[in-house]
Structure formats: C-alpha cells, structure tokens
Amino acid sequence: MYDVVVIGAGVAGSCIARELSRYKLSVCLLDKEWDVASGTSKGNSAIVHAGYDAKPDTLQAYLNVKGNELMEQWCAELDVPFKRVGSLVLAFNDDDMYELHKLMEQGQANGVQGLRIIYKDELHAMEPYISDDAVAALYAPTAGIVCPYELTIAAAENAVVNGVDIELGQAVQSIMRESDGFEIVTTEHTIRARYVIDAAGVYADDVASMIGDNSFKITPRKGEYCILDKAKGYLAKHVIFQPPTAMGKGVLVTPTVDGNILVGPNAHDVNDKEDTATTAAGLQEIMDTARKSVPGVSERDVITSFAGLRAVSGSDFVIKASDVDNRFIIVGGICSPGLTSAPAITVMVVGLLYQAGLILDVKADFNPIRKGIPRFREMNEDERRQLIAMNPAFGRVICRCETVTEGEIIEAVNRPIPAVTLDAIKRRARAGMGRCQSGFCTPRVMEIISRERGIPVDGITKKGGRSLVLTGVLQKGDAYDDRT
C-alpha cells in the first residue's frame, strides 16, 4: 500500500512526485504511456509566462506568478535549461494599444514585476526582424523559456532517485474507494494507495469520474506548431506574442532553449483526446499568422511540426480535494500556464494532502540535485577534452546535426528512468532532433540501445507499445557479413 499514487507523469504529476519525495512517504508515479512527458508536457510553447494573461484572483494568476518565481531554483537544482529572455506582446494599431494597457494593469494586479510598454525604436532595436508594422509592445522581463520535457524528465528522475516508484505503460482503468484508501486497477497491476493525485492531463475528468466525481469536464483544445532550423535562430530573441484573443494567447514566435525558432500555436477544440495530428490548414494558419509578427518566418526552414492538447475546463485550473473523497486530489484543467505553474502547484497539492490528513515528515536525506546528461554540443574545447578523457565514448559523434555523442546516448539509456525508445532518447540526448530529423542516426541509436539493454534491434520501438521501428530480420547473405 502506497501512501500516495500520482496518476499522470506530465510536468504536473512529475513535479508533484518530486515534491512528495522530500517527505517520508511511499509514492508511486504512474503513466499510461511508455515514457514520462508523453502528453501535453511535450507539446506546448515552452514559455515560462510572466503572469499578466490570467484574470486577477484566479488560481492561474496566483500560481503563474509564483511558479515563475520558483522556476529558477527548480531548474538550477534539476539542471534544466531555462532562460529568462523576456516577452513582448506586439501592438499594430490603437485597438492593440488599448489591449497592451489592459494587460499591463492586469499584470500589475497579479504582482508581475518590471512590466513596461516600449515604443517603436526601442522595440526594433531589441528585435530587428519583427514587422515594421509593430508600433509598440508590452515588455515583460520576467518571462522566460524552458525545456518542458526536460523539466518533466528531470523532476521524475529526481523523484525516483529519492525513492519514488515509477510505473510506465500502466493506464489506470478503474479506481475503487475503500475505507483505508483506494484500489487502482491498471493495464497490468492493481495498486493500493491511501491518497491519490489525479494529474492525468486531458483525461483528469475521466479519472475523477472513476470515483464518481463528475464536477468538471475537460475539452481538449489543439495547438499546432512548426520548428524552424537553427540557422534561423536569429529571427527572435524574446518571446514574441500578438495581442491575445478569446481562444488564447495567440500565435507566438520564440527562440527555444536549444536555439531553434518555435512558431505556433493555433487553438481549435477537438473531440478526441488522442488527436495530436497536425493538419495542413492548421500549419498554414500558424505560419501565416506568425509572419504578421516576424515576416522572415518561412515554410522553407521548417524542420518538423507537432501539436499538443490544452486541457481546458472553464476559465481556471481545477485544483482541489474531491468532494466525493478528500483523499483524492484533483489537478485538472491544467491548460496554459500549467507548465509555468507546475512548481507552485506542487506546494498547493502538498497543502491539500496535509489538510486531508496525510502526515508529512521531512526526510533528512532528500537530495534535491539532479545532474543532467552532459551536453557536448554546448561545451568549449577544454570541457570537451575533459569529458572525452573521462570516457572516450564522448568522442564519438552519433547525431551529426545536433552533435550528440555516443556517451550521451549511453547515459540516456542508463538514467534512473532508462530511455529505451527512440523518442525517449531524442528527448533526453537530442539525437534525431536536428535538421535531418533522425534519418542519419536512427540505425546507430538503435544499435546502442540494443547493445546496452540487450534488446534485439528489431524489438526497439519509437515510443513503446506497438510502435516497432522495424518489421523483421532479413535472411542474412554475404552482403551483410562485413558490417563493422
């Protein structure tokens, strides 16, 4: 019997698990997918919002500003790339100017520091490639960019190192309430827990209804993106927004922590909670809209596209103890700014658990520090030499686009949460995320996974389950005998 089971290993669930690992508790983190960060936490804008978008006195407003403050420490402890690059909401006309002032007031009411409106000369000096039509902008120096999947992976790894169990590929199918807790039936196991955290993203309502709590409903709202080649990284230095619309914060153009340019998202409600397919019309829409801010954004430079689903439930997050059973904590409706808020959400969830009677005894040996995989591509010559001297595998480049070495991939395979699929390797070591999109390194990465974990090459998947990369072995003839 666990003290706490966390359902959903997105950024919310993983950060909560890490926070809980500070205490003398037995905790299990569950996800239906075969890796952490496989839901919305891998498909979003990756912005650490300043906090001017949310209506004052909402959970979103409070948790956004608080999460923004906490993010620096979290990322430092967990060795996650985070850059406070600042954001700009552009104005093109008088109506937009009115919006900027409204946003600024709202931000000030929410406690956002340093907001100011800047005008054409200063704006264009800060962002030389934005449209000439932009006349002013709301500048928020506290906004930043983070790597959302790395934050999720890092938090989950740190949780595991501090004693949390993790169960992947385990979809929760039903939950039984019992006097001393809950019985959770997953794909392969039955797990018992005294407390449950429902952090199941777009499925949080379905999971809550398993104990009869139908108090909220989630509508998935799709957002599509394109990633541009690093060669175009000069196009934006800050997060560049357009004035918000009824459906959300609008299409942005932003640098990523790795130096690419991210363009998107649009916002369309969908019925299917698995529908993260991109559409021709959607991709066209975001590229066209983005060009209004940054005219140099071009289809020619796209290296990949993707989509994520916002878990929309009304106009605020739903974070509460269930009315049906206060040992069941709901972390639902975590749409944007959920990534930013995650560190602050954890504090609130711990409070709710405490109120529901969970005893929280701090562990003396909690280790908040997680060291990431070395990033050869970002090192100077001396650092590279040292790394290779330590382990020659760091001298062998496997992904040529992103200069990822064999050492990094071997490390990813052997982390606290082992990466045994192509996507898991990609999100940890960046192999296959460059301009050739894994064409070159796929066979080489598969060879390393196979060797390190003793899995046959043709048993390796893209993302677990039935996503096998290859469909079989050929009859080996002479032609293959000379492979090295």
Add this chain to the structure above:
Amino acid sequence: MIEHDVVVIGGGPAGLAAAVAARQAGAEDVCIIERDKRLGGILQQCIHNGFGLHIFEEELTGPEYAQRFIDMAQQWCVHSMLDTMVLDITPDRMITVVNNRDGLQAIKAGAVVLAMGCRERSRGALNIPGTRPAGIFTAGTAQRFVNMEGFMPGEQVVVLGSGDIGLIMARRLTLEGADVKMVCEIMPYSSGLKRNIVQCLDDFGIPLRMNHTVTKIHGKERVEGVTVAAVDQNRKPIAGSEEYVPCDTLLLSVGLIPENELSRSAGIQLNPITGGPVVDESMQTSIPGIFACGNVVHVNDLVDNVSTESAIAGKAAAMYASGMLDESKASIKVKAGPGVRYIVPNAINLTRVDDAVTLYFRVDNVYEGAALRVLTDKGILFNIKKKIIVPGEMQHIKLKKSFLTKQGDIRDIIVEVAGEGK
C-alpha cells in the same frame, strides 16, 4: 598539432577521387577524414549495379565502384582517419576533429577539400500533416537498414517522391517480399533516372502516380495508412481527390540537400538554389585554399561525374598547397539563364584551365525538341538540339579552352534552354 598538405573532409567517391588526384598532382601528404567506420560514403549501401558505366565502362555495384577508388587511394598512400567527425573548419584552414581514440584534435591543412556529401530531406521539411508514428523513413535510411543492417523497415509500403533512391528501394523492398503499393510524385515528371523508372517500377508493376502527393499520415503507434491526393498546377491538393491507402510504411524520396554546416560556419558563400558552395572552374570556394566537390556542391545522379569533378578539386588543392595555383581572380562569370535551375561552376579563370572546362547544370522542367543554348555577354556561341531534356538528368557541356580564348574578352557565359517547357 597535426599538419597535412591536403585534408579531404568526407571519404565518399568525391573525397576519394579528390585525394587520389591530389597525390597524383604532387601533394605528398594527403589525409581523408571520414566519420564512418569505413571509406566509400553513400555508395557502401547502394548494392545495386549501374555505377561506373562512364569511367570504367562496366556496370559495377556501389561498393565495387567505391572499392576501386579505395584501392587507388591505398596505392597512392593516402592517409585516412576513420570514425572521426570534423566539428569545425576556419577560413585559415584549421580543422577541429573528434573521435573516441584521440579525443579532440586540431589539424592544420595546406589546402582543404570539402566532400561531405548530402543528406535527405525529411518528413519535417515537407511538413506532411498527420500523426507522428513509427514507420516513416527516408529512402536512404531504409536502404541502410535493408542493405547494411539486414532488417526489414516495413511490409506494405507507399513511396513518396520518385527520386532515384526511392525507385531503387521500391524494387529492393519488393524483392524482399514487401508489397509496394505505389510511388507518388507531386510533379508532372519524375526526378529519377528514366532507366530506374523502367527497371524498378515498370518491371514490377508498381504504379507511379504523377501529380499526386501524400496529404496526411494516419496511425498512432505505427503507420496505418496515408491519404493520397491529386494536385493541381500549383501543386495544391485537389479537394475530393483524396484516397486512403492502408500501409505500415511511408518512404520519402523527396530530395537531397548538400551537407554544408561546416561550410557555413567557415563563412563560405553558398548558392541558395543548390545549397552548396559557389565554386570556380578549379572547384575553389569563396575562401581561397578551400575546395569542394561531389554532392556537397550539388546533388549528382551519376557517380562518374562526381569522380571527374572531384579530381579537378583534388588537383587544384595540391597546387594551392604548394603555392602553384594561379591566384588571379576568375574573370568570367557563369550564369544560369532561362530554363536552367542552376549551373556549376559559377566562375572561370581561363589561365587555370588546362584543356577544357565542363559546365554541369539541371533544367527546371521537361523540354521536348528544345535546344541548349550557350551565349556570352557578346552573343550566342552555339545551340545543341535535344530530343528531350528532364530535370532528373544532369546535363553537361564541355567548352574547349582554345574555343573560349578565341571569343576575346568575355565577362559572362550563360546557358539557357531555347524552347517551351511542358
């Protein structure tokens, strides 16, 4: 620090031919740096035959063709560093390399030849909408899996793009028992060689759908099917023409892009059409002492051309390293006129030409009964009548030095197509 007279980056057919030519032209110390574990480049995975018809007058397989040059390189005592990646080159020819034996090393080169080849355009570059399951491969990656690693990438296959690698893989997978449902080509013509269409598709009854593309990918874990649609003249899908084709694999053969990260970071001028360095008749780039050849310059369909062109680069690099390359500026500009998509080289210095210079180029459309016209800033030089010219087959025209000298002081040479495209 290590020093070499000539350093060749990339050990494919281009690099091998350049290295051998550099030795033959007198460079003593020539070194090839190759990131793979062996020499031969992309040819190592091209186990079909059809290589070397022009140079060796024989039909060799890719590895056989490569082996001939590897043997020559050995005879000429060309050094090689294998399993070694070049990370950086500077304009003054300092090269940073890394491998797992010696770690990071700096190499100083008297001259550099860039021969890094090309990479395949990916799904992302096409931005094909839909899901992101397993089972989407570039044709070259699939080729590597089948020919080098001994694995089957899929059973029911749709090929997008009629580039040569796609055509060859359609046949290869069919021979291995896969069901290749069709090859879709968005253009009204194929970018592959005619002989490959006949031998790889027609002979196996695989349909080639011109003016068709894949508009959506289906399947959550593994590809379950693709939506194929006809396109109009602007290459936009025609509403109502969509057809769902069940398959577990999508192969992409939609173009190759010269691999020029190193060239870019060195500050070498690139041609926006080819994506490769701008070069002169000696295959010298915009930075003196740095030469380029093969697919890193422009994508070749015949390896024989690569070898010929690369020998020029190797020889010039050897001369540069020994201070014997004439350093005067090229005086004649070479330009692509109407109907010609790009041309290589981009400039000619006649004093450096021994006997003749060959212009390589591709046309932008299918032309029947048209002529290739060569002109200068002074007027038309000559026309060459052609039954048919297609973008998939590289054209070349040889200009004798004596003939060019006779024209007097010319500033431009232009090649164009005289005739109407299809």
